[in-house]
Amino acid sequence: METGILLPEQLLLCFNQPDIASNSGGESGLGDINTTLWLSPSKPGKLIWGLGPILQIPTATDDSLGTGKWAAGPSIVLLTVQGKWVVGGLANNIWSYAGDSDRDDVNQFLLQYFVNYNLPNGWYLTSAPINTANWEADNDNRWTIPLGGGGGKIIKIGKLPINAQTQAFYNVEHPDSGPEWQLRVQIQLLFPR
Secondary structure, three states: OOEEEEOOEEEEEEEEEOOOOOOOOOEEEEEEEEEEOEEEEOOOOOEEEEEEEEEEEOOOOOHHHOOOEEEEEEEEEEEEEEOOEEEEEEEEEEEEEEEOOOOOOOEEEEEEEEEEEEOHHHEEEEEOOEEEEEOOOOHHHOEEEEEEEEEEEEEEEOOEEEEEEEEEEEEEEOOOOOOOEEEEEEEEEOOOO
């Protein structure tokens, strides 16, 4: 079987992290970088998959915006395209192995399932909630489970395609200090081959 490598990268741009525990107003800046490398068949079948490592790099510009730890773990992605539908999921778990010894250890799970229905003219409906578990937290404050969705559109500026979307989620489960709602506004530059 021939294989290829998918190299998506994620940089959490945290424009403002409100401080709900005090009246300090919160912090603004950059979060940690999470990079995933997936090994995937170069000629996928009906089920497209990828396996590989995820690496967290402690690049946050403020302690409240990141973990202060280097962390790594396994990652898997599965998806299928059936007509106008795209359905799949992504899962990973990271454990800290280095970093600021004064900061809490990292042992975090992420599961993001996604359902996408393509409409005419580049429009689509989508739901891609990011479910997380902090295994270092006590049972009552471990999970964040959002439900919701939204929509988006693929637009072009010149020859460059851009994916713009908005989704809203209600967190049916969340830590005591976590939010009840999430609003995700996303703009992605696409570089097709």
